[in-house]
Amino acid sequence: MSQDRRTVLMSRLExxxxxxxxxASRMGVLCALTVEHxxxxxVGATVLASLADGDGQDPSRGLVxxxxxxxTGLEDLQLTVGEGPCLDAFVTGGPVLxxxxxxxxxxxxGFTPGALALGAAAVFSFPLHIGAARLGSLDVYHDRPGKLSDTQISDALILADLATHAVVTELEGHASGDAGWLADPHAEIHQATGMIQAQLNTTTEAALLRLRAHAYTHALPLIDVARRVTDRQLRFTDEPDEDQQDAPA
Incomplete structure (x- = not known):
């Protein structure tokens, strides 16, 4: 029966x-199909990769x-606060419902209040993986509370598998840990993290935490803070309370 449903969903996608x-991109069409079905x-689909200097537990994200x-806001929020269903699905390799x-x-x-404010009442994340190799997640939200039925969960897993194959097709020719080739609105976050790392002579993890903390404290999207760093409008000092604006890099 599941194979029949997979055939039906593949036919609808094609x-x-x-x-x-x-x-339209294959992933864009698949996400639209997921919303309807x-x-x-x-729905959001992401590719995740561990930070180059990290321990594998703090993935960087490329929004597909x-x-x-x-x-979009839910994905950005999870990157800002470093927690949420997408990250849990990536770490555990199983769905988060x-x-x-x-x-x-x-x-x-850190994630829940902001997600509720955005309008999400229920969230469901399904990992994108091939065997033990985890690539990211297919993230679903609803604006009202409620469970997915067993049939919906089964179909979501099929759709996540189809999304995985779409990602793999795009990954051809790129290093397995490289998500920078994506049309990634978070590419500036990686650049800003590197700049903060150099300013503070610290680790990548500590620099990203400082970036996140500034965004969270000032209730700003992480991407906006990153752009201020890369535009040299915001410089980080040795003391968290002394972050300066309009300072030279």
């Missing part, structure tokens, strides 16, 4: 791609596609 006539509010602003996000404050104290 039909939509044919109708798009090359004007699962009857959810939005998001169906709306809320999905949260039917009522309001009950998850203790699980993700």
């Amino acid at each position: 039909n939509r791609l044919d109708a798009a006539d090359g004007t 699962l009857a959810v509010s939005g 596609h998001a169906t709306n602003e809320v999905s 949260v039917a009522d996000l309001a009950d998850s404050h203790t699980r993700w104290p």
Whole structure:
């Protein structure tokens, strides 16, 4: 039965791609299909890779596609606070299913309030992986609390597998840990982290934490803070309270 459902979903995906006539990416079409098929509010798909100097537990993210602003905001929020369903799915290799996000404050104290403010009430993340090799996640949200049915979960796993194959196709010709080739709105985050690392003579992990802390403290999107760093409008000093604006690099 699951093979029959996979065949149906693959057929629907290919039909939509044919109708798009090359004007939309495979992942974009798949995400739109996921929203419609699962009857959810939005979907984001990401590729994740460990930071070059990290221990493998703090993945950097390249956004592949998001169906709306809320999905984009949820992905950015998780990168800012360093926690959330996407990261849990990546670390554990299994789906993360949260039917009522309001009950998850203790699980993700940094992520949950912001996600609720964005309009997410339920979140579901499905890992993208080939065997033990984890590539990222397919992230689903709904604007009202509620579980996914067993059939929806089964179909979401199939859709995540189809998304994995789409990512693998795009990965051809790139190093397995390199997500920089993506049309990645977070590329500046990696650049800003490197600049902060040089300013403070510290590790990549510590530099990223300082960047995240500044964004969280000032209630700013992480990408906005990163751009201020790369534009040399924000320089980090040895003391967290002495971060300077409009300072030369």
